Amino acid sequence: MEPGHDVVAETVRVEGxxxxxxxxRTVGDVQLAEDAVQEANLAALGAWPVTGVPPxxxxxxxxxxxxxxxxxxxxxxxxxxxxRHGTELLELTRTEIVPEELVPAEVVQDDLLRLIFTCxxxxxxxxTRVALALRTLCGLSPAQIAGVMLTTEPAxxxxxxxxxxxxxxxxxxxxxxxxxxxxxxxxxVCGVIHSLYTSGHAPxxxxxxxxxxVCAEAIRLAELLHELLPDQPMPTAVLALLLLxxxxxxxxxxxxxxxxxxxxxxxxxxxxxxxDRGIGLLNDSLLRSGRQADAYQLxxxxxxxxxxxxSYETTDWTExxxxxxxxxxxxxxxxxxxxxxxxxxxxxxxxxxxALLSELPRSPRWHxxxxxxxxxxxxxxxxxxxxxxxxxxxxxxxxxxxxxxxxDHFRTTAT
Amino acid sequence: xxxxxxxxxxxxxxxxxxxxxxxxxEYRQFAVDNAASIKASAVLHPTSTATVxxxxxxxxxxxxxxxxxxxxxxxALTGFYLVDAEDLEEAxxxxxxxxxxxxxxxxxxxxxxxx
Numbered sequence: 241m242e243p244g245h246d247v248v249a250e251t252v253r254v255e256g257x258x259x260x261x262x263x264x265r266t267v268g269d270v271q272l273a274e275d276a277v278q279e280a281n282l283a284a285l286g287a288w289p290v291t292g293v294p295p296x297x298x299x300x301x302x303x304x305x306x307x308x309x310x311x312x313x314x315x316x317x318x319x320x321x322x323x324r325h326g327t328e329l330l331e332l333t334r335t336e337i338v339p340e341e342l343v344p345a346e347v348v349q350d351d352l353l354r355l356i357f358t359c360x361x362x363x364x365x366x367x368t369r370v371a372l373a374l375r376t377l378c379g380l381s382p383a384q385i386a387g388v389m390l391t392t393e394p395a396x397x398x399x400x401x402x403x404x405x406x407x408x409x410x411x412x413x414x415x416x417x418x419x420x421x422x423x424x425x426x427x428x429v430c431g432v433i434h435s436l437y438t439s440g441h442a443p444x445x446x447x448x449x450x451x452x453x454v455c456a457e458a459i460r461l462a463e464l465l466h467e468l469l470p471d472q473p474m475p476t477a478v479l480a481l482l483l484l485x486x487x488x489x490x491x492x493x494x495x496x497x498x499x500x501x502x503x504x505x506x507x508x509x510x511x512x513x514x515x516d517r518g519i520g521l522l523n524d525s526l527l528r529s530g531r532q533a534d535a536y537q538l539x540x541x542x543x544x545x546x547x548x549x550x551s552y553e554t555t556d557w558t559e560x561x562x563x564x565x566x567x568x569x570x571x572x573x574x575x576x577x578x579x580x581x582x583x584x585x586x587x588x589x590x591x592x593x594x595a596l597l598s599e600l601p602r603s604p605r606w607h608x609x610x611x612x613x614x615x616x617x618x619x620x621x622x623x624x625x626x627x628x629x630x631x632x633x634x635x636x637x638x639x640x641x642x643x644x645x646x647x648d649h650f651r652t653t654a655t
Numbered sequence: 656x657x658x659x660x661x662x663x664x665x666x667x668x669x670x671x672x673x674x675x676x677x678x679x680x681e682y683r684q685f686a687v688d689n690a691a692s693i694k695a696s697a698v699l700h701p702t703s704t705a706t707v708x709x710x711x712x713x714x715x716x717x718x719x720x721x722x723x724x725x726x727x728x729x730x731a732l733t734g735f736y737l738v739d740a741e742d743l744e745e746a747x748x749x750x751x752x753x754x755x756x757x758x759x760x761x762x763x764x765x766x767x768x769x770x
Contacts, residue, residue, distance in 0.1 A: 413742040
């Protein structure tokens with residue numbers, strides 16, 4: 241029986257990314273390796289729906305990709321009459337083609353780490369790191385990446401081309417940083433993973449991401465990084481944070497795709513196993529670091545507080561407020577400041593929350609949060625006005641509908 | 656080995672003035688510490704001594720000059736170093752020793768190897 245096209249496409253994508261890292265090392269050229277893997281993927285997409293997915297898909301792709309790389313080198317040489325790929329060609333044709341299971345796992349892991357640290361090199365801009373990671377580690381197409389990053393396909397293709405040019409021309413080294421340098425290099429990698437997750441979890445404008453489960457991709461990357469560097473506290477904390485946040489996802493939207501806020505969520509739908517795992521990872525990370533908690537550990541701790549509470553009312557808001565105070569001092573951000581304002585309103589009173597809000601810059605979320613706080617004090621007319629402001633700005637369709645419902649609710653309650 | 660140009664952007668001062676002696680000494684020390692990597696270097700006079708040259712139309716056309724630097728920026732281009740380095744990280748490590756790296760900025764750009 242022929243496998244469904246979706247299964248084939250997914251297998252090709254996932255296995256393709258696994259072999260890319262090693263092929264980059266073998267041929268020493270990111271563009272060449274990507275092109276070869278791309279051609280191998282296309283060959284698989286053409287053959288597997290007919291023949292079935294082979295028992296060792298990675299081995300099949302590796303063999304095919306190496307052959308394609310040789311073809312590409314030969315084509316380029318014939319066309320340009322250049323010796324550029326002389327050594328690579330020699331290496332490819334001389335070496336035995338090793339079945340995937342005989343390539344030691346440590347070698348594959350090393351190659352993946354190399355690829356991760358190169359994609360997320362500090363010399364590349366943050367959006368470029370995200371685009372490269374999505375392309376080489378997640379196997380997304382430029383069109384899909386454009387959807388995730390809220391830009392156009394030509395702009396994404398250009399960004400990727402420029403990134404590869406820079407890696408080649410400026411000689412960004414393809415290597416894993418030495419252990420001593422990991423603390424300064426990991427923030428860039430973790431930043432990519434975290435920004436990817438938040439872009440899927442709380443997108444600013446437009447419908448849900450372009451047919452890609454961005455959050456799932458971010459978690460895949462976080463799992464990979466943690467698996468490759470299990471002793472490092474930061475990747476452990478990032479994975480904890482993503483799991484603890486993702487655990488609430490099943491309760492976040494109702495059957496019609498409408499937003500359900502934290503106070504209304506059916507907590508029985510939360511993923512208890514993910515919560516347990518997340519809390520375990522957070523503890524592990526804290527044990528390993530010993531210094532003051534970093535932003536990821538603090539955010540994970542906040543998520544853990546929410547996740548372990550039986551209800552919104554019994555949540556330890558005092559502890560959450562304390563964690564937000566630390567977070568704002570360590571890594572201030574609009575999201576952290578807004579979170580702290582809400583926590584203050586819950587732990588103390590509405591006035592405390594409103595006071596903190598008054599010092600923050602305006603944004604649609606700011607207005608929406610202010611509206612909710614005002615409504616608690618029965619200042620419904622003002623709440624309606626704030627939501628009006630919130631609706632002027634960008635938001636997802638689900639957020640928009642939610643704010644419109646709240647606006648109607650306050651309007652009705654006021655009269 | 657790749658060549659990189661490290662362009663030094665710092666305050667637009669007269670590097671021969673006595674007030675700059677200490678910092679100039681730091682640049683001299685940089686040159687000594689990295690002598691093996693540096694292929695060429697120069698300290699430039701302030702941007703007030705600069706002239707921008709354009710030719711109207713095509714080669715041989717009227718030459719037009721303007722007084723001052725190409726662009727008025729907060730920090731000015733005040734010098735350069737042409738360095739050999741294994742890769743970008745080594746080039747960055749070298750550039751990070753320049754006083755301009757903490758007092759201004761250093762642009763590091765790979766040089767095209769022309770045969």
